[in-house]
Amino acid sequence: MDIGLLAEEAIAAKERAYAPYSHFRVGAALLAKSGKIYRGCNIENAAYSPTNCAERTAFFKAVSEGEREFEAIAITGDADDYVYPCGVCRQVMAEFCDGSRFRIILVNTKEDYRIFRLNELLPGAFTGADLKKPAKLIRDPVTNANSGTGDIIWPVLTGKNNSH
Numbered sequence: 755m756d757i758g759l760l761a762e763e764a765i766a767a768k769e770r771a772y773a774p775y776s777h778f779r780v781g782a783a784l785l786a787k788s789g790k791i792y793r794g795c796n797i798e799n800a801a802y803s804p805t806n807c808a809e810r811t812a813f814f815k816a817v818s819e820g821e822r823e824f825e826a827i828a829i830t831g832d833a834d835d836y837v838y839p840c841g842v843c844r845q846v847m848a849e850f851c852d853g854s855r856f857r858i859i860l861v862n863t864k865e866d867y868r869i870f871r872l873n874e875l876l877p878g879a880f881t882g883a884d885l886k887k888p889a890k891l892i893r894d895p896v897t898n899a900n901s902g903t904g905d906i907i908w909p910v911l912t913g914k915n916n917s918h
């Protein structure tokens with residue numbers, strides 16, 4: 755992996771940032787296992803919450819092009835220091851990447867960067883494996899009965915509670 759090239763790609767991606775509100779531009783360059791590099795920039799919105807980070811822009815571009823496996827992402831921003839990915843972006847990385855292998859490269863310049871593994875920045879990530887764990891027995895607070903299946907038992911509504 756050419757870290758210098760990936761750093762340059764992230765720096766170039768930052769130039770495309772759409773950040774009229776924060777004026778804080780971020781660029782990312784995501785290296786897929788295919789060898790392709792996908793650039794991303796932050797894209798802000800007047801309503802704020804639709805704003806998308808540079809890292810997720812890069813991931814969503816790559817995934818929409820059929821990529822599913824990734825090696826590393828380089829990230830750079832308008833700060834005089836390393837810019838770390840936000841929690842939401844770390845979670846998106848955890849969806850597609852092996853936390854012990856995927857590398858996050860925080861870029862100040864082509865020569866000045868720090869490298870982390872994803873599981874250093876997001877230990878104990880919630881993943882699809884968590885959804886496959888057996889369900890807990892859920893005790894119904896009214897009847898004190900176990901569902902036995904993991905399904906929630908809803909209290910039966912009486913006529914009094916159910917009148918509208």
Ligand SMILES: [Zn+2]
Pocket residue numbers: 807808809810839840841842843844
């Ligand atoms: Zn983010």
